Amino acid sequence: MSLAVWTRRAFVAAATAWAVGIAGCAGAPTATDPLPSWNEGASKKAIVDFVAAVTSNGGPSYVPPAERIAVFDNDGTLWSEQPLYFQFLFMIEQAKAAAPQHPEWRDNPTYQALAAGDHLRALANEKELFQVLLAANAGMSVDEYDQRVRAWLAQARHPKTQRLFTEMVYQPQLELLAYLRTNGFKTFIVSGGSHEFMRPWAERVYGIPPEQVVGSFTPLKFEQLGGTLTLVRQPGMDMNDGPTKPVGIYRQIGRRPILAVGNSDGDLQMLQYSTQGPGRRLAVIVHHDDAVREVAYDRQSHIGRLDKALDEATVKGWTVVSMKDEWNRIYPPAK
Amino acid sequence: MSLAVWTRRAFVAAATAWAVGIAGCAGAPTATDPLPSWNEGASKKAIVDFVAAVTSNGGPSYVPPAERIAVFDNDGTLWSEQPLYFQFLFMIEQAKAAAPQHPEWRDNPTYQALAAGDHLRALANEKELFQVLLAANAGMSVDEYDQRVRAWLAQARHPKTQRLFTEMVYQPQLELLAYLRTNGFKTFIVSGGSHEFMRPWAERVYGIPPEQVVGSFTPLKFEQLGGTLTLVRQPGMDMNDGPTKPVGIYRQIGRRPILAVGNSDGDLQMLQYSTQGPGRRLAVIVHHDDAVREVAYDRQSHIGRLDKALDEATVKGWTVVSMKDEWNRIYPPAK
Numbered sequence: 131m132s133l134a135v136w137t138r139r140a141f142v143a144a145a146t147a148w149a150v151g152i153a154g155c156a157g158a159p160t161a162t163d164p165l166p167s168w169n170e171g172a173s174k175k176a177i178v179d180f181v182a183a184v185t186s187n188g189g190p191s192y193v194p195p196a197e198r199i200a201v202f203d204n205d206g207t208l209w210s211e212q213p214l215y216f217q218f219l220f221m222i223e224q225a226k227a228a229a230p231q232h233p234e235w236r237d238n239p240t241y242q243a244l245a246a247g248d249h250l251r252a253l254a255n256e257k258e259l260f261q262v263l264l265a266a267n268a269g270m271s272v273d274e275y276d277q278r279v280r281a282w283l284a285q286a287r288h289p290k291t292q293r294l295f296t297e298m299v300y301q302p303q304l305e306l307l308a309y310l311r312t313n314g315f316k317t318f319i320v321s322g323g324s325h326e327f328m329r330p331w332a333e334r335v336y337g338i339p340p341e342q343v344v345g346s347f348t349p350l351k352f353e354q355l356g357g358t359l360t361l362v363r364q365p366g367m368d369m370n371d372g373p374t375k376p377v378g379i380y381r382q383i384g385r386r387p388i389l390a391v392g393n394s395d396g397d398l399q400m401l402q403y404s405t406q407g408p409g410r411r412l413a414v415i416v417h418h419d420d421a422v423r424e425v426a427y428d429r430q431s432h433i434g435r436l437d438k439a440l441d442e443a444t445v446k447g448w449t450v451v452s453m454k455d456e457w458n459r460i461y462p463p464a465k
Numbered sequence: 466m467s468l469a470v471w472t473r474r475a476f477v478a479a480a481t482a483w484a485v486g487i488a489g490c491a492g493a494p495t496a497t498d499p500l501p502s503w504n505e506g507a508s509k510k511a512i513v514d515f516v517a518a519v520t521s522n523g524g525p526s527y528v529p530p531a532e533r534i535a536v537f538d539n540d541g542t543l544w545s546e547q548p549l550y551f552q553f554l555f556m557i558e559q560a561k562a563a564a565p566q567h568p569e570w571r572d573n574p575t576y577q578a579l580a581a582g583d584h585l586r587a588l589a590n591e592k593e594l595f596q597v598l599l600a601a602n603a604g605m606s607v608d609e610y611d612q613r614v615r616a617w618l619a620q621a622r623h624p625k626t627q628r629l630f631t632e633m634v635y636q637p638q639l640e641l642l643a644y645l646r647t648n649g650f651k652t653f654i655v656s657g658g659s660h661e662f663m664r665p666w667a668e669r670v671y672g673i674p675p676e677q678v679v680g681s682f683t684p685l686k687f688e689q690l691g692g693t694l695t696l697v698r699q700p701g702m703d704m705n706d707g708p709t710k711p712v713g714i715y716r717q718i719g720r721r722p723i724l725a726v727g728n729s730d731g732d733l734q735m736l737q738y739s740t741q742g743p744g745r746r747l748a749v750i751v752h753h754d755d756a757v758r759e760v761a762y763d764r765q766s767h768i769g770r771l772d773k774a775l776d777e778a779t780v781k782g783w784t785v786v787s788m789k790d791e792w793n794r795i796y797p798p799a800k
Binding site (some may be wrong): 177196272316325329333339340341342343347350351353356359360361373374376377380381382384385399402403406407 | 531545607653660664668674675676677678682685686687688693694695696708709711712715716717718719734737741785
């Protein structure tokens with residue numbers, strides 16, 4: 131996978147109208163329902179039936195707790211991804227901040243477009259765009275970068291909702307993660323985003339610890355920097371997206387998941403890989419069809435082509451979640 | 466890191482005299498001692514004091530359970546590594562088995578040396594040796610390779626001890642792993658060996674699940690093989706050794722360990738990285754000085770140079786474990 135694909139996906143909705151809406155008609159959760167933000171319907175039933183089956187000791191579909199591995203994509207699956215991947219917004223801010231140290235960018239049309247917020251124009255020269263972004267997000271220690279991520283997330287707000295980005299996670303998914311863990315599952319993120327952008331908040335927000343975050347990887351070197359041996363970020367990215375998601379799962383988890391949740395073709399191979407194993411499996415696709423409370427971008431998560439994962443879902447009987455119809459709440463209350 | 470270094474380390478002891486001895490003078494373990502195979506002494510005291518300090522709630526060195534990350538090298542730290550890394554013995558057997566499909570190897574002096582068991586001669590042309598080994602250990606699905614690993618480990622025996630390789634783990638380390646977990650630590654392997662060679666048995670033998678094994682990584686592609694989409698092994702290896710061990714820790718664990726255990730310069734940077742963080746830290750080096758019960762190779766774990774980690778241990782006050790003096794038992798009872 132190339133960074134090009136990642137960026138192209140990131141930029142898809144630059145021209146998409148954004149519609150905001152929070153928690154339209156959330157009913158009062160009942161004490162016994164672990165998934166109160168999920169309306170009764172096909173998706174909720176598929177999930178609850180699956181969990182009941184694999185946890186039913188002595189039943190034909192029983193799976194021991196150690197093998198109850200659940201993997202979740204992040205962008206568009208656990209939190210929003212429009213109008214740009216949030217990590218992308220952060221990396222662009224890093225580039226702007228680094229501009230004084232890069233006089234060679236001054237007359238560079240790609241950088242000028244970035245600085246002006248014209249993301250589609252910036253994308254006209256992908257190669258140059260990557261060079262700018264990767265240069266701006268490398269060269270420092272992982273500890274310094276971690277501080278930058280935390281500082282940005284603590285104050286940056288979404289251009290339309292004005293929420294902190296970490297408050298744009300999906301409430302129904304928070305409930306699903308907790309429900310799975312209550313039932314002995316180990317929950318992992320398997321994302322095209324980077325480890326270092328997710329780990330600082332994934333434990334607090336999702337209950338997913340750093341060692342259960344699988345992402346795209348920035349090359350590192352353990353070397354002297356400012357008199358200290360430290361891990362220094364190198365310009366580059368080992369992508370964890372599409373066909374490399376099963377590779378990332380094998381590398382970092384080492385067991386085949388029995389439950390996989392995604393939303394786009396970046397997740398297709400992860401869904402294929404997870405459902406290939408023996409025994410009962412569940413694949414879930416979050417379908418972005420809610421123009422009022424989020425964005426109805428349907429299968430246009432890539433520029434220039436339509437996601438095929440929804441077609442494969444039809445053929446294979448995967449569970450497709452209509453955000454519009456099956457989620458009675460999108461985001462948790464803002465703080 | 467290159468595979469060359471890995472191989473050179475593997476071959477170091479080809480000419481080393483091997484001395485076998487099991488459980489010389491194991492005293493009867495007391496009911497209250499979690500480390501009965503460790504003699505009373507400086508190393509045991511350092512470990513027990515460290516664990517007491519970081520688990521003492523309210524104390525100045527207290528560490529919350531989630532951050533009690535302990536990392537262990539495998540070869541030479543959790544199990545023996547002489548006369549060759551055991552994974553190497555397996556890979557050589559794979560090359561012999563694959564020879565009929567590689568007529569081009571027939572007149573190749575490197576392959577001839579391998580087939581004859583003359584490992585030092587095989588190493589004379591490192592580049593060719595890697596090509597042979599990597600070619601023989603690639604091209605199949607990860608599932609098929611997993612079956613080969615399991616089949617080999619189930620019957621292959623160590624040339625000197627005649628034990629199964631999985632019975633050449635160190636009994637004192639099994640106790641240490643269990644002791645740490647009892648005290649809320651999460652235990653990880655961080656090895657120059659490959660994930661796929663350790664995971665099939667690490668959970669059963671060490672109590673370390675697949676997702677807590679960090680190793681050198683064989684490149685994979687998710688592609689069609691025999692009509693099925695599967696993960697196919699590619700010739701190559703992304704080494705997890707020396708300066709890349711902190712990188713592997715960052716990538717797969719995402720927290721800085723507070724306890725690191727190794728035995729050679731392949732572990733030096735892991736020990737440096739782990740001890741750099743704030744608060745109390747412990748670095749432990751297993752010193753191979755027992756010529757009777759194992760092999761006294763001291764600091765010669767690489768061909769042609771001496772490990773420096775023991776020097777750094779002296780300077781920094783790291784704990785050096787004399788296998789000869791501090792372990793009253795080397796291996797668990799054979800089955």
